[in-house]
Amino acid sequence: MIVAVATTKNAIKKYDNLPESAKTVPLCNKNLPSEIKSRCIASLMILKNALKLGGINAQLNFLETPNVRREEDEIVKGYAVISSHLFSKSTIDQPKYKDKIYVSDPVIKDGEFEKGIFCLPGNHKIRNVRTIEELRKAGKPLIGIHWTNECEILNELGIKKIEKGPTTDSLFRMIKAGRADWIPFGFHNSKDLSVKRSGITLVPVKGLKFTLNESRHFLVSKDHPDGEKIFKALQEGIKQMRSKGLIKKLLTQGGYYCKTTRDWKILNSKEALVKN
Numbered sequence: 001m002i003v004a005v006a007t008t009k010n011a012i013k014k015y016d017n018l019p020e021s022a023k024t025v026p027l028c029n030k031n032l033p034s035e036i037k038s039r040c041i042a043s044l045m046i047l048k049n050a051l052k053l054g055g056i057n058a059q060l061n062f063l064e065t066p067n068v069r070r071e072e073d074e075i076v077k078g079y080a081v082i083s084s085h086l087f088s089k090s091t092i093d094q095p096k097y098k099d100k101i102y103v104s105d106p107v108i109k110d111g112e113f114e115k116g117i118f119c120l121p122g123n124h125k126i127r128n129v130r131t132i133e134e135l136r137k138a139g140k141p142l143i144g145i146h147w148t149n150e151c152e153i154l155n156e157l158g159i160k161k162i163e164k165g166p167t168t169d170s171l172f173r174m175i176k177a178g179r180a181d182w183i184p185f186g187f188h189n190s191k192d193l194s195v196k197r198s199g200i201t202l203v204p205v206k207g208l209k210f211t212l213n214e215s216r217h218f219l220v221s222k223d224h225p226d227g228e229k230i231f232k233a234l235q236e237g238i239k240q241m242r243s244k245g246l247i248k249k250l251l252t253q254g255g256y257y258c259k260t261t262r263d264w265k266i267l268n269s270k271e272a273l274v275k276n
Contacts, residue, residue: 003051003058003230006074007084010168011040012062025052029246032253037189042254044084046107046247047218050237056230067167069146071219076100078223081230086216088149100222102231105238106215107247113212113256114266115150116204118195119182120175126182129205132157132267139181142171149212150184153268157210172200184210187258210267 015023018041022033027049036045044060051058063080065071072087074080076097086107117135119126129135135157142163143150154162163180165171171183183202187209188195194203220231241247251257 001056001058001226002061003056003082003226004063004080004224005044005047005060005082005084006063006065006071006080007044008040008066008068008071009064011044011084012064014038014041015044015060015062023048025049027246027250029244029249032249036250036253037255039186039188039254039256040085042250042256043086043107043218046238046241046250047082047084047234049246049250050241051230051233052237053240054233054235054237056233067144067146072097075219075221076223078221078227081221081224081226082234083219087219088212088214088216090148090152090214091146092217092219102220102222102227104218104220104231104234105242106217107238108216108251108256110215111211111213112251113186113216114209114258114261115184115186115212116193116209116261116264117182118185118202118204121201121203123181127203127205129208135159135208135267142174142180142183144168144171147184149214153210153212154184156268169198172197172202175202176200186255187261188255189253189258193258193260204261207264208267209261209264211269213268 018035022035025048036042048058063074065074068085071083071085075083092103125138129138136159140161140163141154141159145164145166165174174180185195187193194201221227
């Protein structure tokens with residue numbers, strides 16, 4: 001079955017670059033393809049695998065969007081049947097979407113998605129930060145224009161001056177141009193935990209991270225003719241993958257759960273917020 005998936009240019013490129021062996025479903029949690037190593041690919045493979053387990057052998061037909069928020073728009077309009085990225089609960093829990101979208105069961109539960117503080121390698125003022133107070137004084141953060149949960153967390157940490165950009169590529173360019181000093185990014189599976197985009201490399205501040213306190217979900221269009229069928233298959237597949245521990249393994253391999261940063265200090269933990 002051809003399944004219309006709204007996603008970004010970057011995700012399409014990464015998926016197309018996968019060998020055919022890595023695209024095969026259903027996946028086995030004992031031997032996951034090593035090429036599944038980024039968050040966008042992990043979520044796409046969770047989607048494809050869940051549909052397979054739910055009874056749909058999906059041939060993904062991508063509808064390219066300039067950013068993740070536009071994925072949501074394409075779903076609401078019924079041009080695509082499902083999103084490839086995962087959306088936070090507050091982003092989609094709005095009256096205007098209530099009759100337009102199905103929301104999957106949580107793929108990432110509350111507090112499971114962790115982000116680090118990423119900056120240019122030469123920005124030692126940011127890289128030397130060790131406390132919330134030092135972070136407030138060290139420089140300005142930069143987030144995507146629709147990163148509502150990240151904005152709330154930064155405000156909770158006492159950080160009020162926040163720069164915003166429209167796309168991930170633009171965020172990297174803005175940091176390079178000195179428009180801001182750091183970006184809250186999820187961790188990747190590179191050896192040094194660095195992230196690269198448009199020829200620009202960012203590195204994390206070692207020892208620090210924070211958690212996003214919202215669950216993350218796939219969106220399915222109610223206005224698309226295949227919407228109800230896709231949603232039912234997705235829900236069944238997510239349930240099976242959860243019971244087998246496969247979702248956690250895919251998310252870990254994709255960088256949502258990073259073993260290297262497991263013991264890093266959580267800046268927005270109750271203990272840290274009390275001290276500051």
